[in-house]
Amino acid sequence: MSPALISVRDLHKTYGSGAGEFHALRGIDLDIHTGESLAIVGKSGSGKSTLMHLLALLDRPTSGSITLHGTETSGLGARELNRTRNAEFGFVFQQFFLNAQNTVLDNVTMPLTIAGVPARERKARGLAALRQLGIEDKAGNKANDLSGGQKQRVVISRALINRPSVIFADEPTGNLDSNTGATVESILFDLNRTQGITLVVVTHDEDLAARCDRAVTIADGLIVPATTQEVAA
Amino acid sequence: MKALDVIQRANANAFRSKLRTTLTALAIVIGAFALTLTNALGAGVNSFMADTVATVGVDDVLTVTPLDESAPAGDGPTVYDPDRATLSGGGMGAMGSALALTAADLDTIAAVPGVLDVSPLRIPSVDFVQADGSQPFEVSLGVTMPGMHVELAAGDNLDFATDEPQVVLPVSYVEPLGFASPADAVGAVVDLGLTDATGTSVTQPVTVVGIAEPSLLGSAGAIPNPALTDALVDLAAVGRDPGAPTVFAAAFATYDPGAGPTATEDLQSALAAEGFDAMTVDDQLGMFTSVIDTIVFVLSAFAAIALIAASIGIVNTLFMAVQERTREVGLMKAMGLSSAKVFALFSVEAAVIGLLGSVVGVLAAMGTGAAISSALSGSLLADLPGLNLFVFDPVTVLAVVLGVMAVAFLAGTLPALRAAKADPISSLRYE
Ligand SMILES: Nc1ncnc2c1ncn2[C@@H]1O[C@H](COP(=O)(O)OP(=O)(O)OP(=O)(O)O)[C@@H](O)[C@H]1O
Ligand SMILES: [Mg+2]
Numbered sequence: 001m002s003p004a005l006i007s008v009r010d011l012h013k014t015y016g017s018g019a020g021e022f023h024a025l026r027g028i029d030l031d032i033h034t035g036e037s038l039a040i041v042g043k044s045g046s047g048k049s050t051l052m053h054l055l056a057l058l059d060r061p062t063s064g065s066i067t068l069h070g071t072e073t074s075g076l077g078a079r080e081l082n083r084t085r086n087a088e089f090g091f092v093f094q095q096f097f098l099n100a101q102n103t104v105l106d107n108v109t110m111p112l113t114i115a116g117v118p119a120r121e122r123k124a125r126g127l128a129a130l131r132q133l134g135i136e137d138k139a140g141n142k143a144n145d146l147s148g149g150q151k152q153r154v155v156i157s158r159a160l161i162n163r164p165s166v167i168f169a170d171e172p173t174g175n176l177d178s179n180t181g182a183t184v185e186s187i188l189f190d191l192n193r194t195q196g197i198t199l200v201v202v203t204h205d206e207d208l209a210a211r212c213d214r215a216v217t218i219a220d221g222l223i224v225p226a227t228t229q230e231v232a233a
Numbered sequence: 234m235k236a237l238d239v240i241q242r243a244n245a246n247a248f249r250s251k252l253r254t255t256l257t258a259l260a261i262v263i264g265a266f267a268l269t270l271t272n273a274l275g276a277g278v279n280s281f282m283a284d285t286v287a288t289v290g291v292d293d294v295l296t297v298t299p300l301d302e303s304a305p306a307g308d309g310p311t312v313y314d315p316d317r318a319t320l321s322g323g324g325m326g327a328m329g330s331a332l333a334l335t336a337a338d339l340d341t342i343a344a345v346p347g348v349l350d351v352s353p354l355r356i357p358s359v360d361f362v363q364a365d366g367s368q369p370f371e372v373s374l375g376v377t378m379p380g381m382h383v384e385l386a387a388g389d390n391l392d393f394a395t396d397e398p399q400v401v402l403p404v405s406y407v408e409p410l411g412f413a414s415p416a417d418a419v420g421a422v423v424d425l426g427l428t429d430a431t432g433t434s435v436t437q438p439v440t441v442v443g444i445a446e447p448s449l450l451g452s453a454g455a456i457p458n459p460a461l462t463d464a465l466v467d468l469a470a471v472g473r474d475p476g477a478p479t480v481f482a483a484a485f486a487t488y489d490p491g492a493g494p495t496a497t498e499d500l501q502s503a504l505a506a507e508g509f510d511a512m513t514v515d516d517q518l519g520m521f522t523s524v525i526d527t528i529v530f531v532l533s534a535f536a537a538i539a540l541i542a543a544s545i546g547i548v549n550t551l552f553m554a555v556q557e558r559t560r561e562v563g564l565m566k567a568m569g570l571s572s573a574k575v576f577a578l579f580s581v582e583a584a585v586i587g588l589l590g591s592v593v594g595v596l597a598a599m600g601t602g603a604a605i606s607s608a609l610s611g612s613l614l615a616d617l618p619g620l621n622l623f624v625f626d627p628v629t630v631l632a633v634v635l636g637v638m639a640v641a642f643l644a645g646t647l648p649a650l651r652a653a654k655a656d657p658i659s660s661l662r663y664e
Binding site: 056078082087093097102111113119 | 234566572
C-alpha cells in the first residue's frame with residue numbers, strides 16, 4: 001500500500017477548560033491514502049466535523065500528530081498552513097458558503113484569487129471548472145440566483161479549481177433533495193476516480209458512506225473498531 | 234491575494250450595502266466640506282492680503298506712532314500729561330484723541346540708527362473735488378506711503394519726486410466728474426477745495442495722473458503725491474498762528490529691509506526705547522492675517538470634530554460589515570487567506586468610504602466656493618475685483634482627502650482587527 005497521504009496518531013481535541021472542559025476527540029488513529037474515498041460517519045455530536053477540521057488543518061489538535069505527505073503539521077506556521085490549505089485542499093460544506101452578491105465565476109475562482117493567480121488565468125480556469133460541472137452558462141449570474149443543486153456544483157467547482165489533492169466534504173448532500181444529492185455524489189466520486197482526488201466525506205447518509213472505499217465510525221470521540229462496525233451494520 | 238485584488242474587493246465590498254455606505258460617507262462629506270471651505274476661505278483672504286502688500290510695494294517703510302505706555306497699564310482713565318502732544322480733533326478723527334508726534338519727535342526718530350529717512354504723515358483735510366463743469370463732490374485724501382504703488386485702472390502711479398501736484402482718484406469718481414472712462418480722466422486737471430485757517434474756501438488745481446482700482450488698502454480716498462500734500466498743507470496754513478506747534482499722527486521711517494529681519498526687529502526695539510511704536514507693512518497685515526488664521530483654525534477645529542464623529546460612524550458601519558461577513562471571512566480563511574489580508578480588506582474598505590466622502594465633500598466645497606464667489610462678485614465684493622474669496626490650493630485639497638482617508642483607515646482598523654482575529658472554524662459554524 002502507498003504511504004499515507006494524511007496520517008493521524010493519538011489525536012485529542014478538548015474544547016474549553018476546567019468545569020466546561022469537553023473532550024471532543026479522545027485518541028484517534030487514522031491513515032488516509034492517496035486516491036481513496038473515506039467516509040466519516042457517526043452520531044450527531046460524536047466529533048466528525050471536529051476531526052475533519054483537524055485533518056484539513058483548519059484547527060490545531062490539543063495533542064497528537066497529523067502528518068501530511070509525511071510532514072508533521074504541528075510545526076507549520078500560519079503562513080505555511082494557509083498555503084497548504086489553499087494549494088492542497090478543496091472544501092465542500094453543507095451550507096454552500098457562497099458570496100450571494102458576487103458572480104458565480106467570482107465565487108469559483110476565490111481560491112485562485114487568494115493564491116494570487118492573475119485575473120486572466122483565474123477566469124480561464126474558473127470557466128473550465130464550471131464547464132466540468134455543466135454550469136458554465138451560469139458563470140455571470142449572481143450566486144444567489146441559482147438553485148440548491150446548482151449552488152452545490154458551484155461549491156464543488158470552487159473545491160476543485162486549485163487542483164487539490166484532497167477534497168473535504170462535510171455533509172455535502174445534507175441540504176439537497178435525494179435526486180440532486182445523488183448527482184452531487186456522482187460528481188464527487190467521478191472526480192475521485194478520474195482525477196485521483198482523495199475524498200474525505202463526513203456524512204449521516206448510510207448510502208453515501210457505502211459508496212466510499214472505506215468508512216470509519218466515530219463514537220464519543222473515538223473510532224469504533226471495524227469488528228463492532230460490522231456487528232452494528 | 235494580490236494587493237490590487239484586495240483593493241478591488243474592498244471597493245466592491247464598500248458598495249455592497251449602498252445605503253449604509255452612503256450614510257456613513259455623508260457624515261464624512263460634511264466634515265471634508267467644512268474643512269476644505271474654511272481653509273479655502275482663509276487661503277483666499279490671506280493671499281489677497283499678501284497680494285495687496287505686493288501691489289503696494291512698500292517694504293522699506295516703518296509706520297511710526299507714539300507708544301502709548303500708559304494705555305495698557307489699567308482700566309481707569311489716563312492721567313493727563315500736559316507735556317505730551319496730542320492731536321487736536323479735526324481730520325484726525327480716525328485716530329481718536331491719540332497721542333501725536335511733534336517736530337522734535339521726528340528728529341529723534343531720524344537720529345535712531347538704521348532709520349534712513351523720516352517723513353511725517355500729513356493728511357490735509359480736503360472738502361471737495363471738482364472737474365471743469367461738474368458738481369463738487371466730497372472727497373477725503375488717502376494715506377500716501379513713500380514709494381507706494383497703487384493698483385491702477387488707467388494712467389500712471391504718482392511721481393514722488395516732482396514738484397507738480399499730482400493725484401490718483403478712485404475709479405468711482407470718474408463718471409460723476411464727467412469723464413467718459415478712466416483713461417479719459419487721466420491727464421485732466423481738477424480742483425481740490427479746502428478751507429484755510431481763516432475760514433476762506435480755496436482751491437488747488439491738480440493733475441489726475443491715474444485712476445485707482447478699488448482695493449483693501451487703497452481706501453476710498455484720493456491719493457496725493459508729496460508735492461500736492463505740500464501745496465495743500467501750505468494752503469490750509471494760511472492765516473494760522475505761526476507759533477502753534479505742528480503735530481502729526483504718525484511718521485514714515487524708511488529703513489533697509491535688506492539688512493535682515495533681526496536688524497528690522499532691532500530697529501523696532503530701538504524706536505520703542507525712544508517711546509515710538511514702529512510697524513512694518515507686514516506687521517500691520519500680520520495682525521489681520523492672524524485674526525483670519527484664528528477664525529480658520531476655530532472653524533477647522535469644528536470640521537475636525539465633525540470628522541471624528543464621522544469616523545465613529547465608519548467604525549460602526551464596518552463592525553456591522555464584519556458581523557455580516559463572518560462566514561464569508563471564515564471561508565476565505567479556510568481557503569488560505571491570511572489574517573493580514575483580511576485586515577487589509579476591511580481597513581481598505583474603510584479608506585474607500587473615506588475617499589468617497591472626502592472627494593464628494595471637497596468637490597461640494599469647490600462648487601459652493603465658486604457659487605458664493607460668483608454670487609458675491611455682483612454685490613458685496615464688486616468693489617474688490619482682486620479678491621478671490623476662496624482659494625483651493627491643490628496641496629491643501631489633496632491633504633484633506635488623504636487626511637480623511639487616513640482617519641477612515643484608522644477607524645477601520647478596529648473592526649478589521651476583529652475580522653483578522655476571527656477563527657475560521659467558529660466563523661464557519663456561525664449561523
Ligand atoms: N468550539 C467548541 N466549543 C465547545 N464545544 C464544541 C465546540 N465545537 C464543537 N464542540 C462540541 O464537540 C462535539 C463534537 O462536535 P462536532 O461538530 O464535531 O460534531 P459532529 O459529529 O460533526 O456532529 P453533527 O453530525 O451534528 O455535525 C459536540 O458535542 C460539540 O458540542
Ligand atoms: Mg458536523
